[in-house]
Amino acid sequence: MDYTEQIISFHNFIADECIPGVSLDCAIFGFHDTRLKVLLLRWKDTSEWCLPGGFIYKTESVDRAAERVLYERTGLDKLFLQQFHLFGDAVRYDREEMWRRQKMPMSFSERWPERTLSVGYYALVDHTQVTPTPDFMTDECRWWDISDLPSLLYDHRQIVTVALQTLRSQLNWQPIGLNLMAEKFTIPELQRLYEAVLDKPLDARNFHKKIMGLHILTRLDERRTGKAHKSPFLYRFDRENYQKALGNGNLSFV
Amino acid sequence: MDYTEQIISFHNFIADECIPGVSLDCAIFGFHDTRLKVLLLRWKDTSEWCLPGGFIYKTESVDRAAERVLYERTGLDKLFLQQFHLFGDAVRYDREEMWRRQKMPMSFSERWPERTLSVGYYALVDHTQVTPTPDFMTDECRWWDISDLPSLLYDHRQIVTVALQTLRSQLNWQPIGLNLMAEKFTIPELQRLYEAVLDKPLDARNFHKKIMGLHILTRLDERRTGKAHKSPFLYRFDRENYQKALGNGNLSFV
DNA sequence: ACAAAAGTGTTACAACTACACCCATGG
DNA sequence: CCATGGGTGTAGTTGTAACACTTTTGT
Incomplete structure (x- = not known):
């Protein structure tokens, strides 16, 4: 199965099995070399990075979907994982551009909503337990220092910013930092x-x-x-x- | 136009113009007679109450939709209004029961998703500026003391609870209470x-x-x-x- | 004149901040 | 033996909590 077949089949699966128009993005934070890191994926054949994300099955809770996405990406479960915001701007990204980047036939877009909302979760993980692994749509998966992020797709820069704000404000009131340690x-x-x-x-x-x-x-x-x-x-x-x-x-x- | 025609036409409008499967519920708080109140609607011909809510137009931001819903219900704009949670349990309510209550023909359900997520907003309003008004689906709209709520539809009791928790935690850190005063x-x-x-x-x-x-x-x-x-x-x-x-x-x- | 709520200051305690020296270890 | 970071206590300040009496007003 080549890339195009794979991505069409993937999108067909989502269109059939998932809630349309709502995606889920995870800011997965780790800590390494005295720096706070976030896990990013590099889109195939581009130099553009994005947050790991996914879709919500029609029969699963949104929290469960977030656990699943995190598990698929890091192999970890039962992590500290918290919903922090629904990103619902009228235009969160250029749909046609996304389509081109994914090398999707434009005709397919009939099965795809014009716009997606995205619910943001953040996770705190012990980076020693994680083996970052790209999937078929991405070439590379690795930790990035939060003070030195690459160019991010969609509104993912904003999502990381809000996730960080949430993390900071919560760090003062509950010992969530411990979830990031070995x-x-x-x-x-x-x-x-x-x-x-x-x-x-x-x-x-x-x-x-x-x-x-x-x-x-x-x-x-x-x-x-x-x-x-x-x-x-x-x-x-x-x-x-x-x-x-x-x-x-x-x-x-x- | 009788009630059934009206509600079918309303649902057709939503199915055509709004994002499917995502609704929006507002906990509108007011303060009166030394008690904190929340604005509720009573469903036509029932004794069941619910939060004012609505749907998101395909071309508007979620925040804008919340402002619109609030405006439609209270006639107020530019209020303190804040998103606080996306409610995404796999089963938030009994779909058939809701259908019956709304007196919708079951056949219509083809145009309706099996499940809806709901994004919760809370608003703080000066109750002296509000004239609570029911819409065509509801018989009554009035303030309820938060410590004496009636039976609520769907998971709206939980939504009010989480809204209150959010309000409480924010009251300590920012003077949002002032939005509730005349x-x-x-x-x-x-x-x-x-x-x-x-x-x-x-x-x-x-x-x-x-x-x-x-x-x-x-x-x-x-x-x-x-x-x-x-x-x-x-x-x-x-x-x-x-x-x-x-x-x-x-x-x-x- | 009485009842009811407004207005106001001090003290004790808890939480947070600033600050400096000696110690153990590997190179 | 030296460079590096670990470990530790105290004093000052700031913020929060407890507490009671006098004043004003309408009835």
Whole structure:
């Protein structure tokens, strides 16, 4: 099956099985080399990047569709995943241009709505667990530093911006940052994450107090070694205590 | 034109002119008699209530559609209006039951998607400016106390709940409560509003300090008279200062 | 004159900010 | 032994919460 056959069959599948006119885009955030990253796909034979996205089956919930899309792209499930906005501008992109880029026969456009809304989700993932993999429509899938994004298709730049705003505002009120860390991590590593998300330096002593004050980290009898300085302790996110604290109202989910 | 003709023609119009499978519901909040209220419609010949809602024209933005729906229902425009969630459960309501209630011929259902998503907006309005008016599908339109809601159709109870949560969480971070007041109001009246939204009593002295500390209220040379006690001063929301404060970062829009 | 709500200031406590030195490790 | 980053406490400030009495007004 060549590319054209493949993409026509794909679009036929969507037109048959999915809710028309509504797509779903995920800003998948990871953290690596002291920088906050987002996962992007490069469209086949172009230098244009976009967010991983998909469509909603007629019989599944929108949240379920988001989990599915994320799973298809990263192989991960049960991640922190949150709907943050429905993007519904009257013109979100140039339909004909999109059609050309996808090398779709124009005749096919009868089966395709003139306009799509897109519901934005953001996900926080431990990048060590992810193997970014392109699909048949894309040549490349990789992490991009959020302060150095390439040219993005459609309104995906705006979607990333709004996702980031949401992430920033939530970081202050709930310890969602922990979803971005590997299983074991050090306090300074976590601080680097907060600094990357908030885009400002934080005071190590105050950060330590604040994070420890949440009582949701367990210090392990293990240290991160191999660096030319004092080895920091490793910690683990204590999900049990976290749930307990949520129940007590000690942690606020705004 | 009788009811059946009318509703068929209405649904034909929607099927022709609107985005299929996506509706829009507004939780319109007002404040009256020291209670927070929401505007509801009663379905023709039933005792079931629902939120005012509508559909999105194929060529208009979703935000614009929300403004339009709000205008059609309240006659008001340029209100505080904010999207808060896309409701996308796989089954949000019983389609056949809805069909029966609307007295639609079942045959018509070919033109109607099996399932609709709904994007929720909430609005804050000065109830003195609103004349609630039912449309041809509804017998009655009136304010309901949020702590004493009637039986609601579809998942509208959930939509109101999420709207309220959003409103509560935003009230703490931005002075949106002012959108619910008439042009001139007293500090104690505003306090009653905050108490109604947050559902807890507040201390008058602390409230006064906090609200005045925002520097966005102007005290008028006028008092509210006619009650058997000391007449309170009237204040006006100073939108100019408000914009200035927003620019300075003194007020935070999360 | 009485009932009802308005108006107002101080103190205690909690949360956040700023700030500097010694220690452990690998090279 | 040196460069690098980890680990830690205190004091000042800011914001929030608790608290009671006097004034005004209409009846």
